[in-house]
Amino acid sequence: xxxxxxxxxxxxxxxxxxxxxxxxxxxxxxxxxxxxxxxxxxxxxxxxxxxxxxxxxxxxxxxxxxxxxxxxxxxxxxxxxxxxxxxxxxxxxxxxxxxxxxxxxxxxxxxxxxxxxxxxxxxxxxxxxxxxxxxxxxxxxxxxxxxxxxxxxxxxxxxxxxxxxxxxxxxxxxxxxxxxxxxxxxxxxxxxxxxxxxxxxxxxxxxxxxxxxxxxxxxxxxxxxxxxxxxxxxxxxxxxxx
Amino acid sequence: xxxxxxxxxxxxxxxxxxxxxxxxxxxxxxxxxxxxxxxxxxxxxxxxxxxxxxxxxxxxxxxxxxxxxxxxxxxxxxxxxxxxxxxxxxxxxxxxxxxxxxxxxxxxxxxxxxxxxxxxxxxxxxxxxxxxxxxxxxxxxxxxxxxxxxxxxxxxxxxxxxxxxxxxxxxxxxxxxxxxxxxxxxxxxxxxxxxxx
Amino acid sequence: xxxxxxxxxxxxxxxxxxxxxxxxxxxxxxxxxxxxxxxxxxxxxxxxxxxxxxxxxxxxxxxxxxxxxxxxxxxxxxxxxxxxxxxxxxxxxxxxxxxxxxxxxxxxxxxxxxxxxxxxxxxxxxxxxxxxxxxxxxxxxxxxxxxxxxxxxxxxxxxxxxxxxxxxxxxxxxxxxxxxxxxxxxxxxxxxxxxxxxxxxxxxxxxxxxxxxxxxxxxxxxxxxxxxxxxxxxxxxxxxxxxxxxxxxxxxxxxxxxxxxxxxxxxxxxxxxxxxxxxxxxxxxxxxxxxxxxxxxxxxxxxxxxxxxxxxxxxxxxxxxxxxxxxxxxxxxxxxxxxxxxxxxxxxxxxxxxxxxxxxxxxxxxxxxxxxxxxxxxxxxxxxxxxxxxxxxxxxxxxxxxxxxxxxxxxxxxxxxxxxxxxxxxxxxxxxxxxxxxxxxxxxxxxxxxxxxxxxxxxxxxxxxxxxxx
Numbered sequence: 001x002x003x004x005x006x007x008x009x010x011x012x013x014x015x016x017x018x019x020x021x022x023x024x025x026x027x028x029x030x031x032x033x034x035x036x037x038x039x040x041x042x043x044x045x046x047x048x049x050x051x052x053x054x055x056x057x058x059x060x061x062x063x064x065x066x067x068x069x070x071x072x073x074x075x076x077x078x079x080x081x082x083x084x085x086x087x088x089x090x091x092x093x094x095x096x097x098x099x100x101x102x103x104x105x106x107x108x109x110x111x112x113x114x115x116x117x118x119x120x121x122x123x124x125x126x127x128x129x130x131x132x133x134x135x136x137x138x139x140x141x142x143x144x145x146x147x148x149x150x151x152x153x154x155x156x157x158x159x160x161x162x163x164x165x166x167x168x169x170x171x172x173x174x175x176x177x178x179x180x181x182x183x184x185x186x187x188x189x190x191x192x193x194x195x196x197x198x199x200x201x202x203x204x205x206x207x208x209x210x211x212x213x214x215x216x217x218x219x220x221x222x223x224x225x226x227x228x229x230x231x232x233x234x235x236x237x238x239x240x241x242x
Numbered sequence: 243x244x245x246x247x248x249x250x251x252x253x254x255x256x257x258x259x260x261x262x263x264x265x266x267x268x269x270x271x272x273x274x275x276x277x278x279x280x281x282x283x284x285x286x287x288x289x290x291x292x293x294x295x296x297x298x299x300x301x302x303x304x305x306x307x308x309x310x311x312x313x314x315x316x317x318x319x320x321x322x323x324x325x326x327x328x329x330x331x332x333x334x335x336x337x338x339x340x341x342x343x344x345x346x347x348x349x350x351x352x353x354x355x356x357x358x359x360x361x362x363x364x365x366x367x368x369x370x371x372x373x374x375x376x377x378x379x380x381x382x383x384x385x386x387x388x389x390x391x392x393x394x395x396x397x398x399x400x401x402x403x404x405x406x407x408x409x410x411x412x413x414x415x416x417x418x419x420x421x422x423x424x425x426x427x428x429x430x431x432x433x434x435x436x437x438x439x
Numbered sequence: 440x441x442x443x444x445x446x447x448x449x450x451x452x453x454x455x456x457x458x459x460x461x462x463x464x465x466x467x468x469x470x471x472x473x474x475x476x477x478x479x480x481x482x483x484x485x486x487x488x489x490x491x492x493x494x495x496x497x498x499x500x501x502x503x504x505x506x507x508x509x510x511x512x513x514x515x516x517x518x519x520x521x522x523x524x525x526x527x528x529x530x531x532x533x534x535x536x537x538x539x540x541x542x543x544x545x546x547x548x549x550x551x552x553x554x555x556x557x558x559x560x561x562x563x564x565x566x567x568x569x570x571x572x573x574x575x576x577x578x579x580x581x582x583x584x585x586x587x588x589x590x591x592x593x594x595x596x597x598x599x600x601x602x603x604x605x606x607x608x609x610x611x612x613x614x615x616x617x618x619x620x621x622x623x624x625x626x627x628x629x630x631x632x633x634x635x636x637x638x639x640x641x642x643x644x645x646x647x648x649x650x651x652x653x654x655x656x657x658x659x660x661x662x663x664x665x666x667x668x669x670x671x672x673x674x675x676x677x678x679x680x681x682x683x684x685x686x687x688x689x690x691x692x693x694x695x696x697x698x699x700x701x702x703x704x705x706x707x708x709x710x711x712x713x714x715x716x717x718x719x720x721x722x723x724x725x726x727x728x729x730x731x732x733x734x735x736x737x738x739x740x741x742x743x744x745x746x747x748x749x750x751x752x753x754x755x756x757x758x759x760x761x762x763x764x765x766x767x768x769x770x771x772x773x774x775x776x777x778x779x780x781x782x783x784x785x786x787x788x789x790x791x792x793x794x795x796x797x798x799x800x801x802x803x804x805x806x807x808x809x810x811x812x813x814x815x816x817x818x819x820x821x822x823x824x825x826x827x828x829x830x831x832x833x834x835x836x837x838x839x840x841x842x843x844x845x846x847x848x849x850x851x852x853x854x855x856x857x858x859x860x861x862x863x864x865x866x867x868x869x870x871x872x873x874x875x876x877x878x879x880x881x882x883x884x885x886x887x888x889x890x891x892x893x894x895x896x897x898x899x900x901x902x903x904x905x906x907x908x909x
Contacts, residue, residue: 007902009858013868014895016902023906035906041858046851048816050838054855061859086835144818173775177815184813185887186466190475190779191815192891220892246537249695252750253518255443259756263512269501269707285720331734334651334685354713354721367735368684368726372677390721391706399667399702400531402732405709405725410677413717414590414606415613415635417481417488423589423639424646425677425724 001121002032004069006062006110008079008212009041011233015212018233022075022113025126025239039065043090044082049179052090059087063102071120072110075235077142077210080112085145112142112210113235114151124154129242131161135204136234137195137218139211140173152210152234159237165202169194176217192221199229210234272391277352279433282386285355286431289408290421297435299380306378306430309341312370316363317344321380329370337369342376343426348403349396350381350431353389355408357381357431360401368402377426379406381433445751446540447803453541453572453747454600455802457786460809464784465776474781477612485772488718495720496710505707507827510763513700514753520665520698521744527668531730533740538692540747545576547743548657548690552582555688555739557655563672563679564588565659566604566766567692567745569788570801573657584657585649587678589642596623602782602790604768605716610781613638639676646678656682656737660693661765662708663742666701669729670742673712673722683726689737694745696753696762708765711825716767748801757836761797763826768793770820770830776813785810792820796833804840811837847884865903872897 003026011019023033042062043055062083066072074080087103117123136156142148156164175181175191195218199207207222209215212233219231243251283293296302303311304323313326327340337343346364347357357379359365371377387393397403410425421427448455457464468474493499513520525535538544548568552560560577562568562584574584586595593608594601597619601607608616617633624645631641658679662671670691672679683689699708713722731740753759771777771791782790787798787807795814799807811834814820820830843851857863881889888894900908 009864012902013871014897016898016900016905019902020905035903038861040861040864043855043858046855048835048838049847049851050811050835050841050843051851051855052839054851057859058855089832140815140817140819144822171819173815173817173819175775175815177817180812180815181892182884182887183809184462184465184776185890186462186469187776187779187813188815188887189891190469191775216895217892220888220894223893224891244537245539245543248539249537249744249746249750250518250522252443252445252539252746253521253695253753256445256750256754256759257515257517260515262515263508265505265508265512266501267505269498269505269710272706289719289723338651351721356721361732361735368680369735372680372684390710394703394706394709399664399669399727400729402729402735403725403727404680405721405727407719407721407723409723410675411723412589412639412676413485413719414588414593414608414676415616415638416477417485417606417609417717418635419717419719420635420639422636423643423676423678424587424650424681 001071002034004066004072005033005035006039006066006072006074006079007035008074008076011075011212014216015233018075018212018235021233021235021239022073025235029121029123029126036065036069042079042082044079044086045178047082047086047090052093055090056094059090059103060099062087063099063106066106066110067102070109071116072106073113073116074110075113075210075233076212077112077139077146077148078213080110081141081145083107083110112146112148114148114155114210115146117155118151125158126155126238128238128240129160130237130240132206133163133165133204134206134208134237135165135167135199135202137167137174137207137209137214138170139209139214142210143171148210155234155238165204168198168201174214174218176214181217192217196221196225200227205229207231208234208237270389270391272395273388274392275388276384277386277388277392279383279386282350282352282355285352286408289355291355291408291429291431294430294432295435296432299432299434302432303344303378307342307376312337312340312343312374314345314364314366314370317346318364329366334369334373338373340374342378343370343374344378344380345371347379347381347385349393350386351390351393352386356393357406358393358397359404359406360397368404371404372425375426376428376430378430378432381431383433443754445754446748447751448748448801449540449542450806452545453570454788455570455798456806459786461784461813462809464786465780468780468784474610475779477610478778478781481606481609482772482778485718489715489769489772492714492718492720496714502707502710503825503827506711506825507763509699509704509707510826513698514759514762516700517695517698517753520700521695523665524663524668524698527665528730528742531668533730533742536741536743538743538745538747541571544571544692544743544745544747545573548573548692549576549580549582551690551741552577552655553580555655557653559583559585559653560655560657561585561587561649561653561682561686563656563658563674563682564591565692566788567659567694568657569601571745571747573692585653587646587650587682589639589676592642593619596620600783601788603771604766604789650681650685654686655688655690656686658682658689658691660691660697661712662705663693663698664702664705665698667729669702669727671705671725671727673725675717675723677724680724680726683728684736686737688739690741690743692743692745695749712765712767715769715823715825752800755800758796758800758833760828761793761800761833763828764793764797765826767825769823769825773819773823775817775819776815785813792830793828796830796837799837804837805842808841811841868901
């Protein structure tokens, strides 16, 4: 299958290893990955911070960039969530119904990685090998916006050598929330402290998730604590082989 | 312009969009069936009501309490072990001083462990089932319905209704349920058993 | 055509506006370890209870869909429904009053109490009367309001502010409550323990005489049925029954959005509300009355219909969903922000996620500009809401209306411009690498990040560099 990668601005700039892993994993599974030029950012940060007008050109750009492709994948639950639940809404609110329709069409073909693997490619065992103790944090937008359910866990359970341990209070937000982490830094930090406490309780050496943004937050906290626990994107574990 | 005109005018100006919305009622509807007695008993007990099943109500009442019992005027006198204090327009302090109150009920909901009083002659004024510290409610099995929709369908809206689920309680201290605040702290429900069963 | 923007709730009266921004108030609350422990314990308890009784119902999602649609239908037909309610209540012997705002409502109630000559009113917990600051208005008129709900009593005796819709004293644990009672409750047993049943019994003894000797009660209403003129109050302790039964005069203050079209609609809401709020299959007591019942209960009944900014909320097609709220407080109990900051940080009687969308709309967003941002948009509130209010979507909608700091506006415009120009974007990506040398602590506003989190090391090459070099 020919799959277009929506890399997301964060993964592109700060976490290319998550995006590279997505490419290598899909290629290993026999698919062709293309990288549509001209893509930048989905505009989620602008929308969620109250700048819908500024997000509008970014939505137009995104729709134009990805419109030619049948299947689009992004290694980010929250960016896919924005594409699926915000783009058409913002376009409509701006009175651009034509853009809203086109955005809806692109959204219908856009998948978060675990959705693509399980719902579209119908594969749960990707042949990965990762001999480490891992705990999985279901990010809020994967869980409650995209409703990916246990798809990431089903993929992880099939990884050879993995010691997958359940994260207590897993469904509670880590406290990232985009600009929430800056505007309400104290509350965000309090939420992060509890999330890190739960991660450390598991004794895992790796905390994984489907969103680089939440992992940047959790990983930044774990690094400050000098805890020795690493954060890795789900794609990086699924791409790992012996 | 009156405040009524102001508020209604504002509501009308504010509205845009559809003039009504269809309501999907795909939940379990009222069935008209008799509810499960066993479930009712389980749910009543779970919320700290004391349940009796009896064909000799007066004896059961006598076993629960001795002393003055206030009753509504239409109560079945055969349910009472001694001469009661019959309400008409009794003053509050006399009702409050009674050792208990005995009433019938209008309907009971098995799924929630709820009994509903509707002010009929055998249930009386709302005050009598409120001030005494003990409420004994006598229920006929045919009054039990399964869920809330059946109860709503059976009740008459114009009547003063009191839905009672267990004794007075509060969740105000650390969100734990604690029985016994202002209403009756003791709720006994006597479910009539037919003589021949 | 001009767009109706509505009248906000007036300033200077009531409790919809805080003294400081949410982040500033939250910072203080976060420093209170006892508060954090109390909130964590209480919200964890209620989430467990509520989850268990909701799981018992096979048709919970269908009930939510019905509840949501009934409320949407109510809003669409509000003028006819509210007039129908008025005529039914009047026909049943009640008197209906209309209050455009808090000041009018306070004047109406105060005048009604004055006319009875009673120096005191007993009150059932009511969000509407807290919102309008009725207690302060009554006190100013020389009338003593006595809160009879246990948690409200704890708040009133402790000279405190409510911090939760359902359990206003949620921020207090049993020991703190005992201390307040010992200090403030006249005639209390000095040997009072902190056992919850003992504390409840103390409240029973303290209020009994007041219930029996006060001739006027003030209540709110959970539901007002247009079809029948029936009003409903849902409660636990029996203080509501006392107030609705014993006095000669009952005054009910109800927001106009509390109307329901039909009697049958109660079959939905009486399943949704208790399971979402106290986590019970049914709350201990629900009272329903229609006007005046001769010989039973209050013989004078007044219903005050309150706007106070509600029509302003109604005018916003996206935001009006906030009026669907049935005040269950499930969204507070699942909110990770509320759980850590408590209710006072929101500065309004409506805290938590619902407060973050309701308060700014009632007052105008410029008066509560920080509240739409008091959320990580985690979405737990939507899943918990029994009437499916899309709180995250309304938060995002209100953020778009909120006044933005100038520096942020500039930064956001620059970011959007860069993101819309791939060459600039790539240049910015390479500039980001320079931050490798900027150290681990950044200047404001990014210092909010680096105060508790390290920044990731920018990678040696971006993804697109790698892709081009493949």
